[in-house]
Amino acid sequence: SGWKNPKTPLTLRYSVKTDLTFRNLSPRDCVPVQFDDVTYDLPLGENLAAALLSVGVTSFRNTPVSNSPRGPFCMMGACFDCQVSIDGVITQACMTQVAENMVIRRPNYEAWDDL
Numbered sequence: 001s002g003w004k005n006p007k008t009p010l011t012l013r014y015s016v017k018t019d020l021t022f023r024n025l026s027p028r029d030c031v032p033v034q035f036d037d038v039t040y041d042l043p044l045g046e047n048l049a050a051a052l053l054s055v056g057v058t059s060f061r062n063t064p065v066s067n068s069p070r071g072p073f074c075m076m077g078a079c080f081d082c083q084v085s086i087d088g089v090i091t092q093a094c095m096t097q098v099a100e101n102m103v104i105r106r107p108n109y110e111a112w113d114d115l
Helices: 048-054 109-114
Strands: 030-035 038-043 083-086 089-092 103-105
Touching: 038 048
Parallel strands: 030 103
Antiparallel strands: 030 038, 083 089, 083 103
16 A cells, blocks of 8 residues: 555745735826827826837837837846937937926937938
């Protein structure tokens, strides 16, 4: 017959919070932001890349060589695929917070040829 392992009850333990910490955004929490001449209402102070993705913007820039579209990939500032031009300064959208009346455009890499 032999030795049999007694069944012990399964105990699940969670190391993360199980309650949701998301907050509902009301219209007063949103501010107008312009991306390529289209105005969107985005949540003030939120991550710009995530906010643009949430309204359906998926292409943030085109590559300078093949002109293929690029959008956020890593969301932590390592890949540079989310580069945008904000008020004429090229920056990473994933490292930027939404601010009121931002004017955002796809970067113009052709202007770099003049440098």
